């Protein structure tokens with residue numbers, strides 16, 4: 130098994146933290162996406178969509194999205210559970226992950242991909258080029274700020290986002306609050322729940338990776 134990672138990018142970090150929380154040791158290959166290694170023939174053979182993360186399994190199968198990698202990891206290494214223990218919790222965490230992706234990841238990606246000079250013509254991730262749309266960057270920043278307000282309420286006075294256990298929802302929200310800083314979106318003084326929860330998550334060994 131091999132994990133194709135890219136150390137500065139948020140999506141593979143979602144799998145990297147997941148692997149660390151499971152206590153697994155998986156051979157990791159760094160893909161230099163700034164140098165365009167994701168477009169090489171060798172990488173396209175693993176994932177024609179030219180994105181990281183990728184997990185290659187011992188049976189020759191390639192899992193090419195964060196969701197696919199984590200679904201397989203959870204089913205193969207169920208302890209500790211990160212995608213829910215009961216049917217109800219699995220449903221709840223799937224909801225949370227969707228909300229975090231739609232309101233957090235999508236907003237911040239739009240803000241950055243449509244404004245950064247280094248992302249010129251890379252408005253959407255993947256093998257095809259798309260021009261930047263400055264209005265999308267502006268909208269992304271507005272949505273990103275609202276994401277923090279929404280997350281503040283989602284966390285409330287809970288220790289973890291889903292309740293009493295650490296889950297993939299904490300991993301993803303932690304990574305996107307960190308990623309939002311690239312777009313100059315940061316928790317303010319009113320985001321006291323985010324600050325408490327963020328500091329506790331940052332202290333976990335998996336967050337240092």
Ligand SMILES: N[C@@H](CCC(=O)N[C@@H](CS)C(=O)NCC(=O)O)C(=O)O
Nearest residue numbers: 138139140162180181182194195254
């Ligand atoms: N939905 C995909 C998205 C993966 C994704 O966007 N990966 C980014 C890094 S965070 C990437 O591969 N970027 C390469 C590029 O920008 O060309 C997943 O979660 O696996």
